[in-house]
Amino acid sequence: MTDAPTKTQTDTQTAPDYRDTVFLPKTDFPMRAGLPAREPEWLDRWARLRVYDRLRETSAGREPFILHDGPPYANGHLHIGHALNKVLKDFITRSQQMMGKDARYVPGWDCHGLPIEWKIEEQYRQQGLDKDAVDTIEFRQECRRFAEHWVDIQRDEFKRLGITGKWDDPYLTMDFHAESVIAAEFMKLLMNGSLYQGSKPVMWSPVEKTALAEAEVEYHDHTSHTIWVRFPVIWAPSGKATWVSDTSAETLSALSQEQLERRAEVTGASVVIWTTTPWTIPQNRAVAFNPSISYGLYEVTSVAEGSTAQVGERLMLADALVEETFNAAKVTGFERRSELTASELEQMTLAHPLRGVEGANGEWDYDVPMLPGDHVTDDAGTGFVHTAPSHGDDDYQLGLKYKLPMTYNVEPDGSYRADLPIFGGQAIIQPDGKDGPANVSVIKNLAWAGKLLAKGKVKHSYPHSWRSKAPLIYRNTPQWFAAIDRELDDGMNEYGRTIRSRALTSIDKLVKWWPQSGRNRIFSMVESRPDWVLSRQRAWGVPLTCFVRKGGRPTDPDFLLRDERVNARIAEAFEAEGADIWYRDGFKAQMLDGIVPPEDYEQVMDVLDVWFDSGSTHAFVLRDRPDGSPDGIADLYLEGTDQHRGWFHSSLLQASATMGRAPYRGVLTHGFTLDEKGMKMSKSLGNTIVPAEVIQQYGADILRLWVAQVDYTADQRIGPEILKGTADSYRRLRNTLRFMLGSLAGFTEAERVDPALMPELEQWVLHRLAALDHQVRQAYASYDFQGVFQALFQFATVDLSAFYFDIRKDALYCDAPDSLRRRAARSVLDLLFHRLVTWLAPILPFTMEDVWLSRFDSDDDSVHLHDFPATPADWLNEPLALKWDxxxxxxxxxxxxxxxxxxxxxxxxxxxxxxxxxxxxxxxxxxxxxxxxxxxxxxxxxxxxxxxxxxxxxxxxxxxxxxxxxxxxxGQKCQRCWKILPDVGSHSHPATCARCDAVLDRL
Incomplete structure (x- = not known):
């Protein structure tokens, strides 16, 4: 027989269900976010509420913060790099606004240039049309329609990412006002003396038939022909320049025995050059050597089978490169006959290796001088550098110094001019981007002439067009340049008198760089860069709005028409009808009528480098728009690290030329996005991550959270597994916010407890909030979004969910509604809510809007209309924090x-x-x-x-x-709070502890 149950056991067994008396969290905020389906609803809501425009209205009088948008190109769907870039900009714009600034953001697009023109040409080719037979204005309008189409698509894709900005009024470089300003900015170069027409080698795309800017060039491995070529000595040193072949008694009697012996030793010798561009040999005008290099005269004593070298022939080479050269030439034996001094080398004159060849018609029967040059090294080659001034920058500079003649043998399509003997019409680069026959043809003719010592192939880094991906060449063409070292006549000399000096001063004294390494990178680029090639031989762009005197030479002082009245007419016409008007019949006469005789001038038909377009955006966005910058200078430019040679660079040069300084106070750069293995993304590898697909699967906030979690200053990785981890972090954070919402249900001001009266645990939370407030603001101000998120995520998941919430659940669920502890906890939760939700709003705008509206349901409110709350400094309590540690x-x-x-x-x-x-x-x-x-x-x-x-x-x-x-x-388990206490069962409410019994009495 069992014992009868005690009173306590009986009460416990028969205790009522107290679940309805526990104050469990109540919220409609769902555990599952459903972001892909719900985010568009918030986008529509923000548009209806006019959130961006309302912020402009309510922020009047605040300190402005202007992040000037680097324009993406309007020619395709967004890739992950676009998403990273725009989301970072959005973090900044939103956080600066919520920290009390008037943070304006005007998105923009680059609309002119070769990529769009190329697409239209492709369409024409598919239709069997000849682009050159199409009216220029009609062609340009096709390009405009193409750009408009992609602007609309990209705008929607950017908005879907949650990017805030003036989307209903972006800037476009093809807007009439923009085209007018770009032309006006160009005409400032015309007037201040920096514009000139020159003939020099520039990076040229035979496939695209245009010059390219440095920023449009990328380097890839390329296999090139490499050759060693003999240049016969025809003048030798003899105290005075004397023909080696001159054997007259008068000449011989004038020489000493030593000179006669030296003359005999050099007779018939050859200087050997090495090059990876055989096609440039027909353009050779000199051979360069370095006076600091040790050179020798070598005689071949034995050769292997198949060698083109001859036993007994004498060759001049750098001592350090003799073995390498003779190995290539299959020379098995040689001896050094004598040293060659710099003074001897400089007196020598050589014959062009194609001199006297059959069919040349005397084209190459000219002398080739030996010239000293510091650019020559003995790291590779022969120590002698073949010099073609029309096809390389070092060559060109040497040619300028020694007045070497330029050649014009290569056509825009990368072929030799049709009337060039032997090689006429042969292509260097074919239309499909592959090597043409020119290299092989030159090699064969050198061999037939007996001047080819050796040949081979080498794989090396070679310049390619970043658009067509085809190899480039250096080509001498008449182009328009901005002289970056010419003193400017514009009176803006506070930071220098030249474009280069103003740019370098801006870099060092006027601009803050994040990271600092960006300063070093762009400084070295600007410090060593050549003059800016402004002209492009294309149709879709802003024309070079200038006129030149017919029959004049670029060196003539009146070659360029400089007249402010003409400039004003052009700018006014562009403002009214756009740059297409430049191509309308009769436009020249209309512009020049009454000022100069139109028939005396020619209209320049090249278009501006598109980098000048985007470099000028500061003028028509920051300076001209009502929502621009008060002083026409941006607080920040933000783009990828490649833009040190791109937009940062062109904007710096353009503004230095036209406003005397950089158009920005700060420059922030991000790295590139790689796949999970650290490999570059490529469609062919199948490892690309498309923003639209991520949004479709997870939602934009997950993609934005990935941006916040990476160190964007370096290259970042993204992929399916990384995104899964990001989604898990989001879920944990969402659960924290959901608990706060549920625990704050029904909270009113009447419950609020003064911080001074709160328990220590709540005061510790307030201390953490005050410390976080400083940390978060400082991190946002320094663009450390990873730091912002890590601090907030750690706080939310460790300090709150795993500590504070875990402890206070008992008080929130079971204490009486009017108890100090419960009221204090709910007061702290309210303070936490306002700070966490606003602090996270720049990073997770959709989710924080959802959280905000779940608590403050309103038809006219948005979390994005609020600032970060001010946090009292007296919440900080270091002794309390130390104790609670x-x-x-x-x-x-x-x-x-x-x-x-x-x-x-x-x-x-x-x-x-x-x-x-x-x-x-x-x-x-x-x-x-x-x-x-x-x-x-x-x-x-x-x-x-x-x-x-x-x-x-x-x-x-x-x-x-x-x-x-x-x-x-x-003791026994309280059936309401689940604590096991000795007093359970001894109160009026069965199976309760004293605390729960008292609460139930009051309920």
Missing amino acids: GIRKARRVVTAALEVKRSDKTIGASLEAAPVVHIRDEDTLKALKSVDFADICITSDLSLTADPIPAEAFRLPDIAGIGVVFETAD
């Missing part, structure tokens, strides 16, 4: 000890425990006794003691002086 360490030992007991099934929950905590340190013990440490450890009871730590006590190796001895809680 110690409490949290002690708690960690207790929770770890309880986890061991939970794992071995001794207990199911921490409330079943009443551990004894041994504390060695007196101050720590005092701190723990000053708080309800059992509540903090979420145990039903807990004992603190200074007794020595028993051997069996649980310890953590990294926390000394604290040991935990496990004990089970004594």
Whole structure:
């Protein structure tokens, strides 16, 4: 027979269900975000509320913050680099606005240029049309329609990412006002003296038939022909320049015996050059050597089978490169006859290697001088450099110095001019981008002439067009340049008198660079760059709006027409009808009539480098728009690291030329996006990540969160597994916010507790908020978004979810509504809510809008209409923070000890425990006794003691002086709060503890 049940057991068994009396979180905020489906609703809402425009209205009088948008190109769907770039810009714009600025953001597009023109030409080719037979204006209008189409598509794709900005009024470089300003900015170069027409080698695309800017060039591995070529000596040093072949008695009698011997030694010798561009040999005008290099005259003593070298022939080479050269030439034996001095070399004159060849008609029967040049090295080759001034920058500079003649043998399509002997019409680069026959043809003719010593192939880094991906050549063409070292006549000399000096001063004194390495990169580029090639031989762009005197030469002082009246007419016409009007019949006469005789001038028909277009955006966006910058200077430019040679660079040069300084105060750069393995993304590899697909699967906020989690200053990685991890971080953060929302249900101002009256735990949370406020603002101000998110995520998941919320769930669920502890906790939750949601709003705009509206349902409100709340400095309490650091360490030992007991099934929950905590340190013990440490450890009871730590006590190796001895809680389980306490069952409400019994009485 069993014992009769006790009264307490009976009450527990028959206790009512108290679940309805517990204040569990209540919220409609869903656990599952459903971002792909719901985000478009918020976009529509923001458009209806006019959030961006309302911020402009309410921010009047605030300090402006202007992030000037680097224009993407309007010719395709967005890639992951676009998404990274625009999201970073959005982080900045939104955070600066919420920190109290008037943060304006005008998105823009680059609309002119070769990529669009190329697309239209492709369409024409598919239709069997000849682009050159199409009217220029009609062709340009096709290009305009193409750009408009892609602007509309990209605008929607950017908006879908949650990017805020003036989307209903962006800037386009093809707008009539923009074209007018670009022309006006160009005409400032015309007037200040920096514009000139010159003939020099420029990077040229035979496939695209135009010059390219440095920023349009990328380098890829390319296999090139390489040749070693003999240049016969025809003049030798003899104290005075004397023909070696001159054997007259008069000449011979004038020479000393030593000179006669030296003359005989050099007779018939050849200087050997090495080149990877055989096609440039017909354009050779000199051979360069370096006076600091050691050279020798070598005689061949034996050769292997197949060698073109002859036993007994004498060759001149750099001593350091003799073996390398003779190995290539299959020379098996040689001896050094004598040293060659710099003065001897400089007196020598050579014959062109194609001199006297059959069919040349005397084309190459000219002398080739030997010239000293510092650019020559003995790292590779022969120590002698073949020099074609029309096809290389070093060659050109040497040609300028020594007045070498330029050649014009290569046509725009990369073929030799038709009337060039032997090689006429042969292509260097074919229309499909592959090598033409020119290299092989030159090699064969050198061999037939007996001047080819050796040949081979070499794989090396070679310039290619970043658009067509085809190889480039250096080609001498008449182009228009901005002289970057010419003193300007514009009166804007505060930061220098030349474009280069103004740019370098701006880099060092006027601009802040993030990261600082960006400063070094662009400084070295500007410091060593050549003059800016402004002209392009294309149709879709802003024309070079200038006129030149018929029959004049570029060096004539009146070659260019410089007249402000003409300039004003052009700008006015472009403003009214756009740049197409330049191509309308009669336009020249209309512009020049009454000022100069139109028949005396020719109209320049080249178009401007599109980098000049985008470099001029500061003028028609920052300067001219009502929502631009008060002083026409941006606070920040933000683009990828490649833009040190691109938009940052062109904007710097353009503004230095036209406004005397850089158009920005700050420049921030990001790296490139790679796949999960760190490889460059490529369609052929199938490793591309398309923003639209990520949004379709996860939502834009997940993509934005990925941006916030990476170190964007370096190259970043993205892929399916990385995105899964990002989504998990989002889920954890969302759960924290959902708990806050549920726990704040019904919160009113009447509940609010003054911070001074709050328990220590709440005061500690306020201290953390105050410290975070400073950290978050500083990180946003320095564009450290990774730092912002890591700090907030750590706070939300560790300090809040795993600590504060875990502890205060009992008070929130079970304390009386008017208890100080519960009211204080809800007051803190309210303060947490306003800060966390606004701090995260720049990063997760869709989710934070959802959170905000879940609490403050309104037809006319948005979290994005609010600033970060001011956080009182007196919330900071370092002594309290230090104390609670110690409490949290002690708690960690207790929770770890309880986890061991939970794992071995001794207990199911921490409330079943009443551990004894041994504390060695007196101050720590005092701190723990000053708080309800059992509540903090979420145990039903807990004992603190200074007794020595028993051997069996649980310890953590990294926390000394604290040991935990496990004990089970004594008493019965309260059926409302689940604590196990001795008094349960002794109150009027069955199976409750004293706290719950009192709450139930009041309910």
